[in-house]
């Protein structure tokens with residue numbers, strides 16, 4: 128493979144090179160926009176670039192499910208390659224993630240040219256004064272190696288490309304909370320080490336046809352840290368839109384139709400933290416998902432992605448005291464954030480109007496079935512105002528506890544909290560602690576597996592205060608500190624992507640003891656005789672529920688569930704909430 132790569136090194140010498148070096152061409156350029164780099168070509172290309180330019184360094188990072196390491200390319204004008212030094216110098220970090228869906232490789236090839244050009248073209252090179260760039264060349268290595276020409280049936284190039292699933296057939300863009308793949312853990316290690324201020328995750332869109340080559344969505348503004356969100360919407364996005372327009376690539380928000388076609392209105396994407404951008408946003412990172420349009424030729428899509436990354440760099444490289452102030456403030460959550468939202472719903476009454484450049488949606492008889500079929504008429508382009516629904520309102524919020532406490536038995540949750548840099552300590556001795564405990568009152572479960580899980584949704588809880596025995600080594604988690612949003616959206620069971628909903632705690636959902644009814648009949652009768660309140664509640668329950676009234680076994684079970692014999696730990700969510708400041712015996 129190395130031989131092939133060496134053939135890719137062009138003999139062209141660029142007159143604008145800072146250092147007179149042969150300009151290494153990418154497989155995309157050599158094929159005149161027809162091919163995307165293979166995994167080996169991509170990594171070898173970056174290694175060759177790094178040999179030529181000492182402002183580029185290639186890091187071998189953590190493992191992936193296919194057994195190959197994840198690579199990270201760091202571009203630092205100062206050749207420090209050290210996050211702490213970038214903080215000290217007030218530099219910002221842009222992270223670019225490519226090939227999470229290897230069938231959508233536009234960012235892979237755009238980044239290869241971008242990284243080369245940024246160190247060789249003077250007009251770009253100066254943009255590195257205030258910015259360090261980190262690039263994951265291909266995140267889903269497993270999928271990239273599974274190359275084919277058919278799995279993106281609707282896509283207009285390249286000639287061959289990788290497959291969406293990774294080695295364990297996971298969609299890595301749903302894996303950022305559950306972290307089933309090694310890829311996700313390695314990504315999070317990189318993310319937490321570099322703590323990027325901005326992130327781009329590059330994709331190619333499916334869906335309706337329209338005139339735009341590039342659409343994108345930023346992290347959902349109403350879910351994002353409110354301090355940074357206003358800057359993102361008022362200052363950052365208008366600049367990004369203008370810069371892309373100036374470069375001849377007008378953009379539109381990601382086209383997520385309200386009904387069948389974009390004329391019905393488009394809906395701002397709500398990315399929960401299972402997605403790359405949703406995960407990044409939990410850590411106050413402005414995250415952008417580029418979605419080039421599948422029907423536009425591959426070379427045009429790569430060009431649009433390249434221009435998007437350049438535009439982002441142009442904005443981020445400007446000194447902006449307002450951004451710096453807000454970032455600083457956002458990261459030190461003030462105590463007012465005691466009540467945090469964890470669920471949102473679309474406000475269907477509120478919308479903006481955007482001028483949309485589409486193609487007319489029409490119907491004609493299908494040659495397959497004879498029934499009417501939708502098509503977009505590219506000979507009938509239009510620009511007309513459409514509704515853009517991008518306002519989400521809080522549907523559920525919770526009081527932030529002083530601490531969470533997790534028994535050490537739940538090691539997957541604890542490992543992931545650690546991986547994400549969450550502040551935690553172990554109890555240094557066995558201790559009984561007063562906690563607010565949730566009971567899982569109701570939930571639904573997917574009937575078929577979704578991304579390796581039978582995940583839960585519509586989870587409802589009740590809570591009460593209990594004294595619970597904890598043991599030396601159990602984990603106490605600090606909340607009002609770095610990663611607070613991550614802690615809340617994973618540990619609050621009703622949050623859509625909570626660890627509970629991803630099955631981390633399913634052990635609690637199964638009752639362990641039961642009774643023999645012929646024996647418990649007499650015990651239950653005695654209980655009802657002795658406890659008038661219990662008897663009255665049973666009578667009331669029977670009045671409210673006719674099925675209970677005519678079912679003797681159900682009544683016996685009702686008494687059991689309302690007695691001291693019923694196990695307290697059934698459906699008791701194991702993560703306790705400590706609601707007041709207490710002194711706890713803490714060790715390491």
Ligand SMILES: [Zn+2]
Pocket residue numbers: 228231329330331
């Ligand atoms: Zn994608």
